Amino acid sequence: MSAIIEAQGLSKWFGEVVAVNNLDVSIEPGVTGLLGPNGAGKSTFIKLALGLYSPSRGTMSVFGEPPRNNLRVLRRIGYCPEFDRFPENTTGYEFVYWLNRFYGMTGAEATRRAEEACERVKMTERMDDLIETYSRGMRQRIKIAQALAPSPELLFLDEPMAGLDPEGREEMFALIRELGENGRAVIVSSHILYEIERVTSHVVLLHNGCILARGRVHDMRELIDEHPLAVTVGCGSPRDLARHFAEDGATLSIEFEDGRVTVRTRDPNGFFEKLNRLVADKAVDVTSFACADADLQSVFQYLVR
Amino acid sequence: MSATLDKVEAMPAANAPYLRFLAMSAHHALVTTLRRKRTILAGVVALLPVVIPLVLTVFTEGAFGREGNKIFVMLMEDIYVKALLPLLAMFFGIMLIGEDVESQTIPYLLTRPVPRSAMVLGRFASLLLIAAGLIVPGVFLTFAACTALGNFAFSAANLRLMLHYDGALLMGLLGYGAFCMWLGAFFKRPIITGVMALFFWQRLALYVPGLIDFFTIEKYVVALLPPLAEAREAPMLRTALAEYQKKLFLVGATKSAIALVIIASVLILLTVLVVRRREYSQAKAMES
Amino acid sequence: MPIYEQTYRAYDGKPLQGFRWWVMVKQELRILFGTRAFVYLLIVAVIHTSFRVFQITVYDMVSVSSQTPALMALKNVAMMQVDERTFFDYLRIQSSLVFIVTLFAGSGMICNDFRDNLIEIYFSKPLTRLDYIAGKTITLVLVGALLTAIPDTLLVVLHNLLAPGRETLRETYWIPFSILAFSACIVLPCALGVLASSALFSSERYAGIAVFMILFGNSALGTALPELVRNPNFSIISLPMAVNRVGETLFAQPRKSFPLHWGWSALFIGLVCAFCCWALASRIRRAERAS
Known part of the structure; x- marks a missing residue:
């Protein structure tokens, strides 16, 4: 299987802080867990793959191309960030709708996909309410909806289970597994090991910006x-x-x-x-x-x- | 979360036309800005000068009855051009890109396949529309209120004067708006920089002798104003003073207009470059 | 198993004794002095102060010891003279910087707390609404004083040290009181205005722009209106001019601004402060109730 994401000698530092240190990694389609404690470099790796950061050293390619400011790559990507920030005075539906429009969809298509995405995350009832009135779990759902709406080939879910109740978590686990089964590439980051175990056996273990291990959990155990x-x-x-x-x-x-x-x-x-x-x-x-x-x-x- | 993946088909591979992104970006910025309560504050401030001639009509005919022309010119040049124009440009311009940076929602946009230039240009177009939508009616209402005072009729010549001011204000908006948009994208604390640049530096530069005032936007906007507007009924004097003004400012109206367009273009280009190159994200702070 | 409410609740125990707001002040000052841009702004303030120190030193040294004609001539240069006007001018020039620094320090002080849900955390501690507002205000007042009252008073002390004697003391003993009062007139409306704006707006940038917009618009009107109605007293609607009018009186300066009694200006400044306090308190009260 050819790799969707490939990093070679990838490093990223902010001042004196090294967030990602000389990573060599390739990620194939399917669900991959990005695992590590807080500050391990998971989010930075995802942001490098999304083109939000440019590498300080090394190369990063997504679908065979560098992702930074690359509209061809961005068109195939969905991103659910870890931060809990939303535009002010916006309803859940509008949030998804406008982000759909930024994919270049027409108004009608953006509307249809926004409604479908809200339905998939069970937010149809509340989608016309202001996001300020949502609970943490609802905000998480609407973030996932905006990532799913354009039906991307590669989905980055940064700490997707944060704020979800147990039922929501189970639904999220099922959704991620299903996305993987349907041939989508999903990168899920988490610092909670149990969450990753529930969705995939393929993991990349990060610690202090370095890769500790990559592969199946079971294989790692044998090593x-x-x-x-x-x-x-x-x-x-x-x-x-x-x-x-x-x-x-x-x-x-x-x-x-x-x-x-x-x-x-x-x-x-x-x-x-x-x-x-x-x-x-x-x-x-x-x-x-x-x-x-x-x-x-x-x-x-x-x-x- | 329901398992209905097959319902949503994948996006088509080809990108949408550039103009659609541009129009959509402008539309989005327009909708979100108009919905904010703070836009009402800007509207109130923009319409405040209208109150002055209205208040003055309450005073006796003897005191202000013959002053309509003078009051209109003063309100246009001292209030609209020198105060309101940079203020409104700052109010809307700094937040065009800056609002998403401050609220940390910019990663949502930057992970969308929207051309950065279309995003910036669309938002700038919305700034022009909103600010012009406040300034032009404000100028017209001020004009109408001033006609209630004496020596200022609702005539074609006076309407031309009003349109001249409208044109100068819109050109000024182009320059100031682009400058403020760049400030908002480039600086972490653009308000302080904006206040210092527009209200301290511009004042200082206009007082300092020499060519230093060429590095202000106000110089070019002022050069666009109708020469000697108060005495415009005397054509000879007007022509002579226009020449004098041209010598004084070293630029005529045409050159000023061109200068403002160049300033705006360069600053918009710089904003696009900043948006493309800057690594806007909160993670830096969190991870360090 | 009993289930208890898990949200933040206002502290309903007995408040601790002492200056509880001091915690807020310490925290805010620590953050401010850790910001490079803030330190740069303070350095800009030092440039002006250094010039005044130079002016006072030269003037006093010439007046006390020098008999050289050239230096005596220097003493007569208006710009180099040291009297109550020197200290008044120092504060007037510093007032612009006070505004900038207060805008920098204060525009995000409350709205960022709202954004990060810190208000709830503050009010779940033994901290009252008054402590919170006092802490924020005192921080800005201290920063303002650092740019106005403190250096200006030190300049007066320097003047007395370099030109010791009963005459200098007689000429300057009242100046520190005027400095204190005038500094309060500059700093308080500025600090309270910026804080009120920060409380009313959800964004730091909008809070900054709004307060600047109001102040600048108000000054522009204060300049234009007297000319339009041919009555200089209309200048009072400009806050900077009203502050200046009070300053002229406090420093016994010949009146250059509008002729209206200074008491009206003081009343106007007081009303502005009261309005800002009301806006600030009511917004925080609402937040406290909600939390």
Whole structure:
């Protein structure tokens, strides 16, 4: 798959602050999570890709072209910013409508698309009210509506879940996943690992302006072989299960707890193969299992450390 | 959020014509500005000079009855040209680009495929329309109010004088408006710079002997005003004084008009360059 | 589990003792002095003050010690003379700078708090509406005083130090009081006007333009109207002219402005301040209620 966004030696600094430091990254279609703590350089990376900033060093290309002041590129991009700012004295509908017009749409088309976008984010009822009267979650929805309205090929969602209630978050997760499934490229940034995990397994981990890792969460986890994988298995006879793994040289420790056993292993693949075999042979009756530290939080902590 | 992605088709690949962007940008700026309550404040200020001749009509005929001509000329030259014109240009011009910069909504616009020049030109056109929409009726109402005083009839000659002032004011608006728009796009605190440039520097430069006043907009606007408007009934004197004025200002009306158009063009171009090159975003501050 | 309201609420406990507004003043001054442009503006003010220091030093040194004819001639140059007019002129010239600096410092002081929802945070602390307004106003008054009353009073002190004696003291003992009163006439309407505009407008830039528009328009009318109606007393509608009229009286200067009694000018300035205070207080009161 050819890359939509490519950065080579990309750096951006503001005075003495280095926001993005020598990034080499290429992002393919589908949903990609841009992950990192506050100040990691996520928003700066997005703004560089949008052409709002010019690189201090290195190159950035989107759809094979530099994005800054490039109308061909901007025509294919949608952006939902992280900041909570809106034009004064404007209704939600007008906000989306006028931004549609700035895409070069005719009045009728802008109206139709604005209405459809408001409907998609469930803002039809309130779209004629002033944005000043909206709740934080509604403002977030209307920001997403303006990004979705022109149906862009590449969508940047900077902290899209901020301010949404749990129901809204779930809807947002579903929407992002669906956009990815429909062939759109979506770049979602967040500093909350759980949010990214819900929408994609492809992540770019940023820290202090540098890339820590890129790829699938699971693959990353495997790369960190110095950190054992903790797997909690629920079964009828934990002691029997533990006996099978106690002989394994890769097993570091075994803990028991209420019908569950937590095994720490240095060889996750070997562990899962063996567990599969045991289940197939009906040697153990496994009721559940979970990887205790294979989530992004653990990966991120390991990498930063 | 509903999952109805197929309902919205992708945008066509070709860009819309430039003129559509220009008209849309002007339309947007016009709609948003006219909707603001503060535009009413500007309207009230622009119409304040109308009150003066109306108040004066209340005074006795003996005191002000023969003063209509003088009062109209004074209101035009001292109030409209020297005070209201730069004030209105500042009020609307600085915020043309500056409002989006200040409210940090400019990234919404800069991530749209709208040509930056169309955005700037469209907004500038809206400034001209709105400010002219306040100034021209204001001048006409002042004119009409002054005819209530003596020595100033509703005649063709006087109407020509009024139109002359209207023309000079609109040309001035071109220069001042472009200057203020550039200030708003370029400076973080354009008000202070604007006040210093338009109201301190211009005053200072006009008092300092030499050619320093060439670096003011007011010089060219004043050169466009009808020469010796109060004594315009004496053609000989008028011609002589027009020549004198030309020598005094070193520029005639035509050259001044050309100078104002050049100033406006250069400043609009500079604004476009600023909008294209400046990295407007709040993230800088946040990240540092 | 009980569910409590989670929004900001006005502090309803017993207010703390002491000058609570001082916190606001300290915070605002810290921000202002951390702004480069503000420091540059203060440096511009120093240029004028330096000239006055030079003028007073030369004049006093010549009057006290020099017998050189050339230097004695210098003493008679009107521009170099030091008397009550010197201190009056200093303040008059500084008044433009006071306006610029106040506009710079004050136009965003309240509207930015509204924009960033800081008002709610302030009023959820043991801080009253009065403390908030006082804090903002005192900040601008202090900045204004830094450009007017403080350096001008120091110039008077310098004059007394360089030309010590009972005669100098007799000639100048009353000047600091006049400086204080005239500075108040310059700084207070300026500070309150800018703050009121900042409270009424949602944008820092519009607040700045609006206050300048009103002041400049008012001055233009104050210049044109007396000529139109051939009555110089109409100049009183111009705030700068009204301030000037009070200054002339305070510094015992020959009257150059309109002949109307100075009391009317003082009343006009007082009314402007009162109106600004009312606009400011009512806007903040509404915000406090809403929060």
